[in-house]
Amino acid sequence: MTEPLFESTQFRRVCGQFPTGVTAVTAMTADGRLAALTVNSFTSVSLDPAKVLFCLANSSSSFQTLTEAKRIAIHILNQDQEDVARRFATSGLTGAERLDGVRWIPGPDGIPLLPGTPAILAGHRDEIITSGDHAIILVSVDHVHLKPTDTPALSFYQGRFTTPVVTTTE
Numbered sequence: 001m002t003e004p005l006f007e008s009t010q011f012r013r014v015c016g017q018f019p020t021g022v023t024a025v026t027a028m029t030a031d032g033r034l035a036a037l038t039v040n041s042f043t044s045v046s047l048d049p050a051k052v053l054f055c056l057a058n059s060s061s062s063f064q065t066l067t068e069a070k071r072i073a074i075h076i077l078n079q080d081q082e083d084v085a086r087r088f089a090t091s092g093l094t095g096a097e098r099l100d101g102v103r104w105i106p107g108p109d110g111i112p113l114l115p116g117t118p119a120i121l122a123g124h125r126d127e128i129i130t131s132g133d134h135a136i137i138l139v140s141v142d143h144v145h146l147k148p149t150d151t152p153a154l155s156f157y158q159g160r161f162t163t164p165v166v167t168t169t170e
């Protein structure tokens with residue numbers, strides 16, 4: 001493989017020019033281990049059947065739990081949930097410790113659900129595709145939850161949490 005003609009920091013900076021939403025991914029394994037992770041690599045993949053994906057760093061402390069879990073929930077966070085995003089991105093905390101700091105309820109198969117989140121997708125973990133230093137995790141969605149809200153979604157842009165500007169047309 002040829003060496004790239006740029007530094008890794010430059011690659012990150014360029015990718016950071018793409019504004020994304022912010023999600024909180026949760027899961028529980030059959031033996032009760034919990035995962036809770038902030039993720040902005042989320043995207044929808046297929047409408048029928050409904051599938052979404054996110055990319056997970058091989059080095060993530062959540063890697064084993066998330067790749068073993070049968071079910072995964074993805075919460076699309078609101079601007080007023082920045083504290084959740086920061087907590088779920090904190091190194092040195094286990095999934096259980098991250099969840100200890102927020103309000104959550106057990107969903108089907110014990111999967112942690114964050115009430116108050118305007119949009120939630122949950123389903124079975126599907127394929128895992130290994131690529132570079134990340135794994136692409138596909139989720140077959142079987143449950144969706146939508147609570148209309150006027151609060152804008154939380155965004156991530158140029159390495160910072162931000163809020164999208166919402167304009168309305170008359």
Ligand SMILES: Cc1cc2nc3c(=O)[nH]c(=O)nc-3n(C[C@H](O)[C@H](O)[C@H](O)COP(=O)(O)O)c2cc1C
Binds near residue numbers: 039054059091156
């Ligand atoms: C806005 C934001 C988005 C993130 N997106 C991802 C992601 O898509 N995939 C990933 O593996 N880690 C992502 N992370 C990093 C994890 O949330 C977490 O901070 C990182 O895995 C360090 O935790 P650990 O030391 O417990 O592994 C993101 C962090 C932030 C703040």
